[in-house]
Amino acid sequence: MPSVALPRRAGRRTDLGLLALLLVAGASGVLAFGVGTPLPSRVVAAVHGAAGLGLLLLVPWKAVVVRRSWRRTQGRRDPTAAWALVVLLGLTVVTGVLHTVAGTTVAGVGVLQVHVAAAVGTAVLVVVHAVGSRQRPRRTDASRRALLQTGGLAVGAAALWGAVEGGLRLTGAPGARRRSTGSHERGSGDPDAMPVTQWFTDTVPGDDDGGLELVAGGRTARLRRRDLDRGDTVEAVLDCTGGWFAVQEWRGVRLDRLLAGLDLPGDGSVDVVSVTGYRRRLPLADAGSLLLATHCAGRPLSAGHGAPVRLVAPGRRGYWWVKWVRRVEVVDAPWWLQPPVPLQ
Incomplete structure (x- = not known):
């Protein structure tokens, strides 16, 4: 009897370890989209990378669990969803490593985009799998042995991440020069070489030089492009969530x-709205570091890069x-009273 119970407990611990790593990887991956300052972004990227690589440490144990489950349920359960989960999870890890090493693009699609799409699909299937398995929390899940094993897994994942980072630096791979957010350099000092990207719900509009409407202190002013230059x-770093950055x-x-000179609320915010309806709200206290740009690297902005005027927000993605x-x-409302990422 003990020889049967032990593998079951081991299988459960493996599944719990996988679930924990997936939760950490998913949460840190989402957080990475919003963090642009060096130290916090570096910490988030390190946690995300270690959690993803840590999944590889559990592959041998999970393989044993899968073989045992396959023999027990063969012919009684459709394995399609399970195999789809394995494929998507493998694709997520592989594309994450490829982006880290080289940040490649295939047929105009960035490896990071494939990574994110596969991760979303993995998350959906993990929820389906967890609900279908009908597992419930147990007291032994928080036992001393379980906590020690969790700590060992965390140390192993961190060591594996450190080994990969060290290997990138020793070999001089492109990934060694990526930014703390994980983004690779594209087109610094040369706007024409900088990728043209926008939020996935947004599109590049047609030619528009209708000027800018400024609403503040109870007044409305219309400014032309030449009034803004x-x-x-x-000099600021545009760090795109598509996995690239450029210093311009x-x-x-x-x-x-x-x-200047307008009657402004002491703790207000500023709404910046695109001709497409896309918008972001920022703290009014940051106005001194925000720039409404008409030129990049001494040249007028191109349509793809935001002409006639775009916001430059240093330290933000x-x-x-x-x-x-x-x-x-300018609005009398807190800047954080908005979705964490654009929904339009």
Whole structure:
């Protein structure tokens, strides 16, 4: 009897370890889209990478569990969903490693995009699998032995991540030069070489030079493009959630200069709205670091990069950098009172 019970407990511990790693990898992956400052993004990226690679450590044990389950349920359960989960999980790990090493693009589709799509599919199938298995929490799941094994798994995952990072640096692979967010350099100093991307629900509009509407302090002003080129410059990193970054010099007008002398709420926010309806709300206190740019690297913005004017938000990921800005409005509402990522 003990010889039967022990493998069952071992199988359960393996499944719990996989679930824990998947939860950490999923949560850190989502968080990585919103964190753009160096130290926090580096920590999040490290946790995400270690959790993903840690899945590989459990493959030998999970293979034993799968073989045992296959013999027990053969002919009584459709294995399609289980195999689909295995394939998607494998694709998620492989594309994550490929993006880390080289950040490649195949037929115009970035490996990171495939990674995210596979991860979403994996998450759906994990939920279906967890519901179908009807497992319930047990007191032994939080036993001292279980906690020690969890700690050992975490250490092993961190060591594996460290080994991969060390290997990238020793070999000089492109991944050794990626940013703390995991993004690879594309087109720094050369806007023409910078990828043209936008949020997946947004599209590049037609030519539009209708100017910008500024609403603040109870007043509305309409500004033309030439009114916004006031010579303010900033070197900032555009770090796209598509997995690339570019360091550029942006020119235009700082938002605090544009709002100078107006009656503004002390703790308000500013809504930046695109001609497409895309919008982001930022703290009014950040106005001194925000730039409404008309030029990039000394050249007028192209349509794909946000002409006639786009927002430059240093320290924030690319989806905060609203393109094709049509309206800037100061509002008496907290900046965080919005979806964490754009929904439109």
